[in-house]
Amino acid sequence: MTDPIARPGFYEGEVLPAADLTATVDYAREQMARHARYAHSWGIVTGLELKSSTTATAGGQSYAVITVSPGVAIDGTGREIVVPDAVPLNPTDFLNQVFPQPDKTILYPVFLLGLDQAAPASSGLAGACNSSQSTRTQESYNIFYGAPGSELKLSEQALPGFTDGVDDGVTQSWKILLGYVTWDVTSTQTQFTGSVDVNNDNNVGRQYVGVNAAQVVSGSGALVLATHPATATDKNAIMAVKIEEAPNDGQLLFGKLNPDGSIVPVLTVKSTGDVIATGQISGAVTPGSVQVQSGIAFDGMTLPLPLGIDPADVAAGKVTLHIHVSLRMDQLQTPAAVADWEPFPFECHADLATRQLHCRLKWRDMTNPPTQLSPQILPAFCDYTVIAAVAAS
Amino acid sequence: MNPQMDVLYMKSFGQVLAIFTRASEPDTIESTPTTFIGDGLHLRGIGDLMDPTIDVVVPPGQLALTRVDLNPAQLLMPRSLRVKDPQNPSALSDFLNAAPPTVAHAAGPPPSLTVTATAVASGTPILALIAAAPAGNPMTITGSFPAPGPVTLTLPSLPPGKYYAVVFVPGYPVGVQNFPI
Numbered sequence: 001m002t003d004p005i006a007r008p009g010f011y012e013g014e015v016l017p018a019a020d021l022t023a024t025v026d027y028a029r030e031q032m033a034r035h036a037r038y039a040h041s042w043g044i045v046t047g048l049e050l051k052s053s054t055t056a057t058a059g060g061q062s063y064a065v066i067t068v069s070p071g072v073a074i075d076g077t078g079r080e081i082v083v084p085d086a087v088p089l090n091p092t093d094f095l096n097q098v099f100p101q102p103d104k105t106i107l108y109p110v111f112l113l114g115l116d117q118a119a120p121a122s123s124g125l126a127g128a129c130n131s132s133q134s135t136r137t138q139e140s141y142n143i144f145y146g147a148p149g150s151e152l153k154l155s156e157q158a159l160p161g162f163t164d165g166v167d168d169g170v171t172q173s174w175k176i177l178l179g180y181v182t183w184d185v186t187s188t189q190t191q192f193t194g195s196v197d198v199n200n201d202n203n204v205g206r207q208y209v210g211v212n213a214a215q216v217v218s219g220s221g222a223l224v225l226a227t228h229p230a231t232a233t234d235k236n237a238i239m240a241v242k243i244e245e246a247p248n249d250g251q252l253l254f255g256k257l258n259p260d261g262s263i264v265p266v267l268t269v270k271s272t273g274d275v276i277a278t279g280q281i282s283g284a285v286t287p288g289s290v291q292v293q294s295g296i297a298f299d300g301m302t303l304p305l306p307l308g309i310d311p312a313d314v315a316a317g318k319v320t321l322h323i324h325v326s327l328r329m330d331q332l333q334t335p336a337a338v339a340d341w342e343p344f345p346f347e348c349h350a351d352l353a354t355r356q357l358h359c360r361l362k363w364r365d366m367t368n369p370p371t372q373l374s375p376q377i378l379p380a381f382c383d384y385t386v387i388a389a390v391a392a393s
Numbered sequence: 394m395n396p397q398m399d400v401l402y403m404k405s406f407g408q409v410l411a412i413f414t415r416a417s418e419p420d421t422i423e424s425t426p427t428t429f430i431g432d433g434l435h436l437r438g439i440g441d442l443m444d445p446t447i448d449v450v451v452p453p454g455q456l457a458l459t460r461v462d463l464n465p466a467q468l469l470m471p472r473s474l475r476v477k478d479p480q481n482p483s484a485l486s487d488f489l490n491a492a493p494p495t496v497a498h499a500a501g502p503p504p505s506l507t508v509t510a511t512a513v514a515s516g517t518p519i520l521a522l523i524a525a526a527p528a529g530n531p532m533t534i535t536g537s538f539p540a541p542g543p544v545t546l547t548l549p550s551l552p553p554g555k556y557y558a559v560v561f562v563p564g565y566p567v568g569v570q571n572f573p574i
Contacts, residue, residue, distance in 0.1 A: 295414035298471055300435035301401060302428065307417050311428065331469050335442070346445065354431050360438065360445070376442040381469055 005030075005163055026165060033078030033166045037159070040074065041210035043176065047071020048083060048206075050110065050179040050195040063191035066181060068143060073112060074209055075174035076157055079166035081114040081141050089143070089181065091190050097145045100183040107180035107199050109151040115142045115169030142169065143178070151177050151204045177206055221245040230261045285309060285319075288392035292385065296328060299359040299379035303350055309388045322387040323350050327359060327380060335376050340366040346377050350384070357382065396463040400485065401426055401434060402476050404457035406520060406561040409474040409485065410434055414463065426458035433530065440557050440569045446527035449559055455520070455533070461485055472567065479563070491565050494519075496558050498572035504548040506534075506570075510562050515540045519562050523548065526555040526571060538562075 008023040010016065036042075048071035056062045068087040074080055089110070094100075098108050119136035157174055160167070167173050182193045198205030216223065226240035240257035244250065250271040255264045268276040285291060291306035303323065305311065313319045327348045334341040346362040359382040365374035397418055401411040411434060423429075433450035440447050459482035467474055467485055476482035494510040508519060517538045524531035538544045551574045560568035 292417070294416045296468065297413040298411035300437055301411045301413060302431045304413065304415050304429060307419055328469075331465075333470050333473075356431060356435065373443055376438075377445040378438040378442065 002161065002163055030165045032080075034162070035078070036074045036080070037076070037078035039212055041207075041212060042074055042076040042078075042174070043207035043209040044178075045072040045074060045209050048073055048112065048178055050089075050181070050197070051086075052192075052195040054194075057189060061187065061189055063187065063189045064194045066192050066195050068110075068112075068178060073176050075114055075167065075176055077160050077164075077167040077172065077174050079114045079174070080139070081112060081176070082139065083112070083141055087143060089192065091192060094145050094181070094183070094192070095190065098147060098183075100185050101148075102185055104182060104184040104186070104193060106148050107182060107196065107201075108148060109146040109180055109199075110178045110195075111144055111146055111175040112178050113142050113144075113169055113173045113175055114167060115140045115173075140169075145181070146175075151180075151199065152202065154204075154207070177204070179206060224257075224261075224263075226257050228257075230257050231259050285388075285390050287390055289390050291388045291390065293388075294383070294385040296381050297325075297357055297359070297384050298381055299357055301357055303355040303357055303384055303386055305355075306386060306388045309390075313390075314388070318391050320389045320391075321352075321355070322389065323352075323355070324385045324387075325350055325357065325359065325382040327361065328383055332361070332380070335363050335378060336372055339370070339372045339374075341372075342366050343380075344375075348382055355386075357384070397460045398463045398468055399429070400459050400461060400471075400476065400482070401429060401456055402459065402479070402482065403451075403520075403561050404455055405479055405518065406563050407475040407477075407479045407482075408561055408567050409471045409476065410436065410451065410456070412468055412471040412474075414468070422460045423458060425453075426456050427453060429458065430456055436559065439559065439567070440526075440571050444527065447557065448528035449522060449524040449557055450528075450530050451522065451559075452530070452533065457482070459483070475564070488564070488566050493566040494560050494562050494568035496521075496560055496568050496570035498558070498570065501548075504551070504574065506546045506548060506558055506560075506572075507543045508546065508560055508562070508568065509543040510538070510565050510568075513538050513541060513562065513565075517562060519544060519546070519560065521546055521561075522557075522559040523551075524557050524559070525551075526557055531557075531559070 008020060008027055047069045049069045051067045051069055052064045054062055054064055066089045068083060070083050070085055072082050117138045117140045118134040119138050121132050121134045154175055154177060179195055179197045180199060181195050184193045222242060222244040224240055224242045226238060228238045232238060238257040240263050242253045242263050252269040253263045253265040254267040257263055266278045285308045291309055293304050293306040297303055309319055314321060325348055327345050332343055341363050343361040343363055346360040347358045350357050359380050360377055361380045363376045363378060365372045398412050398414050400409055402409045430453055433452050434456055436449045436451055437447060439449065459476060461484060473487055474485045475488060477484045477486045492511055494508050497507045499505045506521060515538060519536050519538065521534045522531035523534060534546050536544055536546055553574050556572055556574060558570045
């Protein structure tokens with residue numbers, strides 16, 4: 001059975017061994033780690049972006065210089081990882097860790113993990129303090145590269161137990177994906193060729209920290225959820241949802257977030273139940289509604305359904321179709337230029353089960369005697385109307 | 394937005410087989426013609442024009458859907474049209490007075506079809522749908538013209554009966570021939 005968590009305590013006259021002093025530091029650190037581990041989800045907090053700049057050799061061959069920007073991440077053990085300065089990625093490290101393939105579109109994941117390192121021992125101290133032992137642990141980090149596919153299942157890394165501390169990067173570690181780099185083995189330059197944040201083949205990209213909460217409550221009277229901070233410079237539009245109070249009203253807004261924090265709403269839901277949309281509302285068909293499609297169609301094809309009507313719903317009986325077709329008798333093309341052709345209806349209906357259109361004319365040569373093979377039965381057009389009645393429930 | 398018309402055509406060969414319009418047009422055209430052809434597009438009024446039972450089903454995999462601006466002069470005459478470029482089907486055209494390929498049947502053995510198209514280029518592909526009369530799902534035979542001149546397509550063993558060969562050659566109207574086995 002696991003021992004309960006013990007909080008260090010001291011008494012007057014106690015001789016403090018190093019372990020007790022270390023325990024006071026570890027207690028607070030592990031408490032913070034448990035909060036990070038269970039009240040949040042792991043990932044990047046800020047920064048740590050792969051910044052790529054293209055440059056060229058004197059011979060004109062281009063390559064990419066890639067830098068990890070400063071930032072902070074929290075790993076799955078609750079460990080805080082701080083990268084205080086920009087770190088250029090080293091192509092030599094890449095070649096030592098990965099065997100690049102000829103396909104220059106292959107993405108090689110770049111990982112970050114926290115790593116404890118003993119700081120250099122103190123020196124110049126007097127007496128018993130003049131030890132060769134280190135009195136600090138540097139909370140450093142390691143940036144390394146993986147084979148394609150090694151970015152999968154990062155969320156399945158082994159979690160520590162409830163009373164365990166954070167990883168040290170040696171006996172236990174946790175990988176955080178920063179992005180991907182590309183490499184061209186045919187290039188004479190041993191350099192990267194670029195970087196991306198997301199592998200579009202498997203949709204695996206950078207993971208950011210989250211919150212595990214059943215309630216998120218604001219004390220300001222307004223609550224904003226946004227895809228980036230309002231002042232972030234990003235090529236994409238920053239989208240936001242805002243819930244805000246008003247003296248006699250309240251509303252939910254969705255739209256683009258301006259740098260000043262305001263939202264350009266495209267959808268507003270008032271507390272009174274009014275819904276205001278500046279665009280078109282489409283998608284699922286309203287139960288109990290009637291949808292219509294009409295037009296001109298040719299023999300042999302399947303009649304179109306009204307927009308939004310799913311053929312599977314028709315087949316399942318959730319939608320009832322009412323179909324009307326009538327032969328189109330104007331602007332007809334006669335079977336041949338010669339002879340006195342007159343059209344007569346031959347058939348005009350749609351199969352109820354398949355909506356396949358049967359629409360043909362019987363053409364007769366009215367010349368006496370007929371000069372052409374007659375009658376001829378030819379496909380024709382119809383005017384159609386398809387009404388779809390959607391079941392109320 | 395200009396009114397549009399939707400066109401069902403032979404995907405690799407260009408012949409238009411049906412056109413339709415929709416009063417409520419979708420924002421984007423469907424990626425496949427499945428919704429408008431079901432298990433296949435029924436071709437009637439081909440071959441023996443006095444026989445109303447002829448019904449050849451063009452398989453869905455041979456068909457494609459495109460959308461062009463509504464042209465009243467083209468709308469009601471689909472089978473006299475082709476898409477100018479099946480790979481980039483943005484415009485329709487007539488067949489520039491090209492005659493349909495002619496199809497001759499030889500009893501064999503083995504039975505075969507000889508297809509001739511005027512001024513056809515070497516390497517031009519050909520597709521033949523062989524359907525039992527009066528109706529049914531056809532078998533598909535493909536080939537290409539080896540040189541300017543006719544191409545011979547060997548037929549598989551078929552039970553006795555009346556058959557239709559519906560022949561598609563890029564740039565030519567649909568060729569149709571009935572033959573006995």
